[in-house]
Amino acid sequence: MATKILMVGSRGRMGQAVLRVAAADPHFEVIGTVDSNDNVLERIDYCDAIVEFSHHAVSSALAQVAADHGKPLVIGTTGHDAAEKAQIEEEAARVPIVLAPNFSVGVNLLFYLTRKAATILGSEYDQEVIEMHHRLKIDAPSGTGKRLAEVLCEVKGRPYEELVVDGRVGDTGKRTRDEIGIHALRGGDVVGDHTVIFSGIGERVELTHKASSRDTFASGALRAAAWVVNQGPGLYSMQDVLGLK
Numbered sequence: 354m355a356t357k358i359l360m361v362g363s364r365g366r367m368g369q370a371v372l373r374v375a376a377a378d379p380h381f382e383v384i385g386t387v388d389s390n391d392n393v394l395e396r397i398d399y400c401d402a403i404v405e406f407s408h409h410a411v412s413s414a415l416a417q418v419a420a421d422h423g424k425p426l427v428i429g430t431t432g433h434d435a436a437e438k439a440q441i442e443e444e445a446a447r448v449p450i451v452l453a454p455n456f457s458v459g460v461n462l463l464f465y466l467t468r469k470a471a472t473i474l475g476s477e478y479d480q481e482v483i484e485m486h487h488r489l490k491i492d493a494p495s496g497t498g499k500r501l502a503e504v505l506c507e508v509k510g511r512p513y514e515e516l517v518v519d520g521r522v523g524d525t526g527k528r529t530r531d532e533i534g535i536h537a538l539r540g541g542d543v544v545g546d547h548t549v550i551f552s553g554i555g556e557r558v559e560l561t562h563k564a565s566s567r568d569t570f571a572s573g574a575l576r577a578a579a580w581v582v583n584q585g586p587g588l589y590s591m592q593d594v595l596g597l598k
Contacts, residue, residue: 356579359400359424361415362407364388367429370571371404383537395533397422402538402578409433415442420447425581427451429574431496445588450580453591454496456573461548461591463562467501467549470558476530478551478558480505485538485546493537494519497547502535505549 358375362368363386385396388407393415397403400545402425405415409432417440419426428441431454441452455461471480482505484498494502499513506513509531517533519527528534544564551558564570573591580594592598 355380356575356582357382357384357401358575359385359387359393359396359403361387361393361403361411362430365406367406367474367567367570367574370567371574374568375575380573380579384481391549395416395427397424400424401582402427404429404574405577406430406574409437411434413437413444414459414558416441416444416450419450420444421477423448425449425451425578425584427577427581429453429456429570431499432492446586448586449584450587450588451577451581451589451591451594453594454464454500455545456570456577456591457545457562457563457564458499458573458595459467459569460545460564461573461595461597463547463549463560464504464592465597466498467504467507470549470551470560471505474551476509476525476552479528479530481534481536481550481552481565483536483538483546483548483550485540485574487542487544488539490539493539494545495537495545497545498535501547501549502533505533505584521532581594 357377358381359381360368362373375383378513384399387393403419406429409430409542410567412428412430482501484495503513506516520536546563548561579592
């Protein structure tokens with residue numbers, strides 16, 4: 354039986370990619386599309402899961418609506434502030450929610466390998482994150498770039514706010530041993546490039562993922578939707594979907 358999807362943010366780049374990939378896959382059926390000025394309540398009762406790629410201000414309110422109607426939710430939007438994240442976490446106590454900065458299987462493998470590399474290489478290797486996206490992307494750093502830096506912070510056991518340096522300008526002084534640099538590049542039609550650099554004395558290790566099509570993210574989001582309908586309430590990541598935890 355096909356998983357019935359309600360697509361929120363259907364006119365955006367990612368929304369269009371999800372619709373395109375779902376139309377070619379008999380395992381999914383899009384029963385409704387929602388964008389600005391549309392009423393999500395008109396079709397919500399007919400879906401198995403909601404997939405949302407719209408705007409961070411929408412996600413928390415949508416999470417409440419999904420929980421009120423008992424509908425699993427997949428959130429691909431990034432840029433949520435602390436209050437919005439807290440609201441999503443609260444609603445996840447009532448309904449299963451997959452919240453991920455990136456639904457690419459390759460990128461989630463990059464998260465996994467980054468953690469492994471940071472653990473093995475240790476503090477003797479300086480760590481930097483570089484991400485590049487198309488010229489129209491609104492938030493910086495990207496959700497994926499930020500998540501990579503968060504993984505590095507988790508290995509160090511210290512807060513993101515304490516370690517991460519968002520770009521560098523002026524007389525910054527010498528690089529500290531534990532700081533993690535993150536750098537956002539923007540230009541052209543780049544779908545998404547992410548690199549984590551571990552620089553030691555005499556050698557450098559680089560882990561890179563480059564996306565050439567949004568369809569890879571769309572396929573991952575649909576995979577998450579098929580998975581989440583069989584889960585109990587809770588806040589999940591794509592790492593959970595792929596069994597990488």
